[in-house]
Amino acid sequence: MLTKVFPINLKPGKQAAAESIVDQFAPLGPGQETGTLSFRVYRDPAKPDYLLFVEHFADQAAYDAHTGSAAYRKLIAGQFADLIVEFVEIDHELLVSL
Incomplete structure (x- = not known):
């Protein structure tokens, strides 16, 4: 994973505006992708103008399909990208799951 x-x-x-785009994207992108195992976006009530995305994919090919989708290109790489100051992409490996 x-x-x-x-x-x-x-x-x-x-x-x-960012939350609205994410709401539109979720059912069109991740909601349709068999290789996207989970797609979660969090807001921090104490920190305005910030979102945290946590996403799980079956493998690299599933992630590549996700970022190559028409919905991703239009809504995330397109509209959402215009609202970002900066982001960091961090890969994690699962250690414990209950």
Whole structure:
């Protein structure tokens, strides 16, 4: 399994717009992808203009299919990318799961 974590700082005042795009994307992208095992996006109530993406994929090919989808290109690489100040892509390996 491939785990991706993305802490994302948004441009000031763009929280609602970013959340709206993520809401649109989830059923069109990850919700349709058999290799996307989970797609979770968190907000921090104490930190405005910030989102944390935590995503699990069957393997690298599933992640590549995810980022190559039409929905991803339009909504995430397109509209959402315009709202970002910076992000970091962090790969994780599962240690414990209950």
